[in-house]
Amino acid sequence: IRDILSKSLGSDNAINIVYATIKGLGELMWAEDVAARRGKTVEELVGPKIAGLVQERQAQASAPQASFESAHV
Template identity: 55%
Template sequence: MAKREFDDAIEELDERVVHIARTAKVVKGGRRFSFRALVVVGDNNGSVGIGVGKAREVPEAIRKASERARRSMKKIPLIGTTIPHEITARQSGAQVFLKPASPGTGVIAGGGVRAVVEAAGIRDILTKSQGSANILNVVKATMKGLTQMQDPVEVAQQRGVPLKRVQPFWSRHHD
């Protein structure tokens, strides 16, 4: 019974294949091709993970990447439909800037960044990807930025100020 509940939980995850690359190894008889897949998995509720899988066949590479992404899932603090604060993250030559946006803005992001933030359940965000366009590094930089997010409740406690002081301006005016 517990196994079945676990399987049901797996089925609810949002799985996106972000990139598939064909690689070639030169051997005596010619070239031997294999594939690398980059997969993003999220629950649309603040948890997201990325995985890379390599295999001789595309479906096998995707399966491996998906499995690794599920194992690497991390929880991200959210405020409603956006992130708590601005952050810039780097991975090799790729730099990604993430900025919270007011409700109704939507996801303003390109390719790999969009896949990660949408799988995490973020519906309103402004992003800018700079430097290298290498999709693997862009996705890793996005994950790095999201995992470095600080929970607004913890920040308020550390600073000794009310929660409203550390929240974005559009969430303060409702009361």
């Protein structure tokens, strides 16, 4: 998440806004999970451009990570 803009409906109490923000962030789901629940592909759900970004994220997550020790030996 890089940037968030929100609108507060109801209370403008700063603590309530923080609680609501944390709850909202906690309820975020991966596009793959939402697509599977709806019986759709990720591309049908978010469009081809975003689906490409999702595939890049999956590839990065599945690529083996070089450990710090082996990279600096």
